[in-house]
Amino acid sequence: MTDDFLIARNPEENSSLPFIVRIPLGANGIILKVRDTWPRTTKIYCHRAEAWPADPDIVETLPVRSVSRRGAAIDLVLERGRENRSQFVLTRARGREMIFWQSRRTTKQARPNVTLPTARAHGQVLQIVVDSQERYAYGFTHQQTSIERRKLPAGDYGVVDGDTVVGAVERKSIDDLSAGLTSGKLTFQLADLAGLHRAALVVEAPYSALFKREYVAGATLAEAVAEAQVRFPRVPIVFCDNRKMAEEWTYRWLGAVLHEWRLSQRTDIVVADLEGPSASPAEIRAWAVDNGLEVPAKGRIPTRVRQAWEARNDRRES
Known part of the structure; x- marks a missing residue:
């Protein structure tokens, strides 16, 4: 078998991962099914393939300068001027193997070069209620908070005053947002949020991600977001760079909501x-x-x- 990095079309029909790659590492190489031929704008999800096809439909044959495994990462350097350095990350989540293909560019986009503040939200140690049905919830480990898990009437994270939910935030990945908009499920969630004193929806992706979906036209999703905001003006939809930024925004926003609520309850203000x-x-x-x-x-x-x-x-x- 060649020592080149090979990209071929996936012979499996109707697969959501239309390409396969062979990384020249080990006796038989590592064979993966992938979504695209290079991680240009975002990291690419990969899945192990059983074997390299006997008669592959080759898309690209790329000479390899170096390939090495370093812990959970495989570093790959190709013999070409541009798009020559990338990394495959092999990890485990939810009890199964997860593999992602990323470049320096996509890694930088996923981790903006910013330092998050450690100051308290409006000078208080915020108590945040996490909905009991929220999976893979924010831990708010960087922020000064205490966490309580219980059922919320709407949203994934909230602040309360007694039995009153003062404010709540619904969290969405770009995939969740896309699915909710196309299925209509998001409309019902926004209606529930609109019934609270304050509510918002935060997306763990920039607005530009709407136009990079594979199976839905960007204009369709953008129109759906605009219609949702017009229909539910009391529930802002906020796009953040990534999950970490969305967590920080949620923390600051909930702190501002609780501060505003407490001011409104003061008896010494007309x-x-x-x-x-x-x-x-x-x-x-x-x-x-x-x-x-x-x-x-x-x-x-x-x-x-x-x-x-x-x-x-x-x-x-x-």
């Missing part, structure tokens, strides 16, 4: 100041001028003017 008047500031100013009350042309409307306006409304209702 409710009208938090919720605003029933009419626009311009209407209240016009009414105050007509009734001989002093009111600034710009800025905050004085409390005495607001109280006079509310008293006027009360008299009308009576």
Whole structure:
């Protein structure tokens, strides 16, 4: 068998992994079924093949400069100017082998060169409720939190005040988002989230990932996301770079929600100041001028003017 890196078409019909590769390592090499011929924009999922086909439909034959195994990784360097360095990572998850093919570029995209802050969310050690049905949940090990697992009415992560769910976040991978949009399941989830005080949906991928799906047109998914936001404006859909960034965003957002909720519950703050008047500031100013009350042309409307306006409304209702 050749010492070249071989890429051929997968002879299995209707396979979701249309190519096979042979890594020249060991006596017979390592044979894998793969989704693409190179990890250009994202890491590629791989699966072991039983054997190299007897009459392969070769796509590429690439001379190898070096190939070596280092722990769970196989480093491959090809004899060509571009797209010459990549790595196969062999690991285990959920009780089975998982193999990914990645390049330096895709690894860098998956791990942006940023340092996450360690400061508390709004100065507090946040208690986050993780839904009891959430699998592979965020651990929030980088953040200052305490975790409680129990059933949430909507979302995967939430903050509560007594029995009230103050805010919740639904987590989606790009695959989950795509499936939920095309099946209609996401509509029901957004409707449940919209019934909470505050809610959001976070996606563990950048917005550009919508246009890189293999079996769904990017325009179709983008239109579906836009329609969901228009239909449920109270539930923002936020795209983050990856899972780690999505976890950090979830932590900060839940902290802000709890902070806003506690402010709204303070008895020393006038409710009208938090919720605003029933009419626009311009209407209240016009009414105050007509009734001989002093009111600034710009800025905050004085409390005495607001109280006079509310008293006027009360008299009308009576």
